[in-house]
Amino acid sequence: MLMLVNCSNCPTPLQLPPGARSIRCVLCHAVTHVADPCSVPLLPPYSASTTHQYQPLPLPAPSPYSHAPSGPSPSPYGPKRAVICGVSYKHSRHELKGCINDAKCMKYLLINRFKFPESSILMLTEEETDTYKRPTKYNMRLAMYWLVQGCQPGDSLVFHYSGHGSQQRNYAGDEVDGYDETLCPSDFESQGMIVDDEINATIVRPLPHGVKLHAIIDACHSGTVLDLPFLCKMDGHGGYVWEDHRPQSGISKGTSGGEVISFSGCADDQTSVDTSALSRVTSTGAMTYSFIQAIERGHGATYGSMLTAMRSTIRNADNALGGIVTSLLTILGTGGILGGLRQEPQLTANEEFDVFQKLFSL
Incomplete structure (x- = not known):
């Protein structure tokens, strides 16, 4: 599971490494700080919030984007x-x-x-x-x-x-x-x-x-x-x-x-x-x-x-x-x-x- 946050300077979504408290944006090079990543629920892979704040995405129902059928292929939906x-x-x-x-x-x-x-x-x-x-x-x-x-x-x-x-x-x-x-x-x-x-x-x-x-x-x-x-x-x-x-x-x-x-x-x-x-x-x-x-x-x-x-x-x-x-x-x-x-x-x-x-x- 990954936590994805928006850059504090531009809207680029960033993948925060587990336990990390900061990350540098690949576009504008600004450093984004997260006060306490352990206190923020992890997000499903490849999701991002719609604002510039670091809030978990509400998932009221299973998301079709993060749910994949069982199988050995890392590309679950085929080629x-x-x-x-x-x-x-x-x-x-x-x-x-x-x-x-x-x-x-x-x-x-x-x-x-x-x-x-x-x-x-x-x-x-x-x-x-x-x-x-x-x-x-x-x-x-x-x-x-x-x-x-x-x-x-x-x-x-x-x-x-x-x-x-x-x-x-x-x-x-x-x-x-x-x-x-x-x-x-x-x-x-x-x-x-x-x-x-x-x-x-x-x-x-x-x-x-x-x-x-x-x-x-x-x-x-x-x-x-x-x-x-x-x-x-x-x-x-x-x-x-x-x-x-x-x-x-x-x-x-x-x-x-x-x-x-x-x-x-x-x-x-x-x-x-x-x-x-x-x-x-x-x-x-x-x-x-x-x-x-x-x-x-x-x-x-x-x-x-x-x-x-x-x-x-x-x-x-x-x-x-x-x-x-x-x-x-x-x-x-x-x-x-x-x-x-x-x-x-x-x-x-x-x-x-x-x-x-x-x-x-x-």
Whole structure:
């Protein structure tokens, strides 16, 4: 059993060694002191409080994130594991229509196309009756810890998020544009957002050699929300370069030997659209729809072909529906651009590679 506390200076969750009274943060290097660790009940593995205080997490019922079936494997849910978050912000002024549909579609894709066992997929949506499966900040943090817990060489992990994304001013000097990217849980107005530094520290840096993680992030301002070191800048003629986003401070944003690749809905300075215009049937996120369509239409051979197909799907929607969507974005005050859908899917990774040669697989 471990005790996990938040850094006293930043929101990074830290594992306090048994009996220790202090620990140094890997991000900001601040030293966090705990007065009497023996008097604080231990927390389940890979959990964290939602505040900056060192309080045990209330566990009124067995948590699906810390309970594992019996068996010899240290990776209890097998070599494939996924966390899927669909946040609709129901009955609030932030409500989105397509995010739960995105989550259901992604689950179907993982099970039927990529053979993920249903028991190895954690769904977090407002439709869930289980307290631990609602997309609150507390539960999303628990789920991210669960995703990487006990992973070993050969494992394939997926983190999918569909919901609001945002930005906040960065003062650590580790962002090219001066802003941290964030995800917005269902209770973000009261509990706060999940910052890219924490996401990186939780599901990127711990990954050991031989483990692969794919993130599919359908949100505004999501281009570098995993804080990965390299961003693929692709032009409209099949050319690309890797843009170096490693901070000058020297803080590592890579893994412990594993591989992380992220598809996101748009650049850090762009917004993503929640619309039924693409599917013609029901409301979905444009990025999740274009990701699934690229695979279903046979364009998922390489990462380059995936990204090209995703951008083409959204661009075609621009041409067909741009005037309507531009007017809507203007009314909403989100600043539409010529063509309408103000987003361009992005690809980031912990290491550079040939995007048109590297085969795509989950």
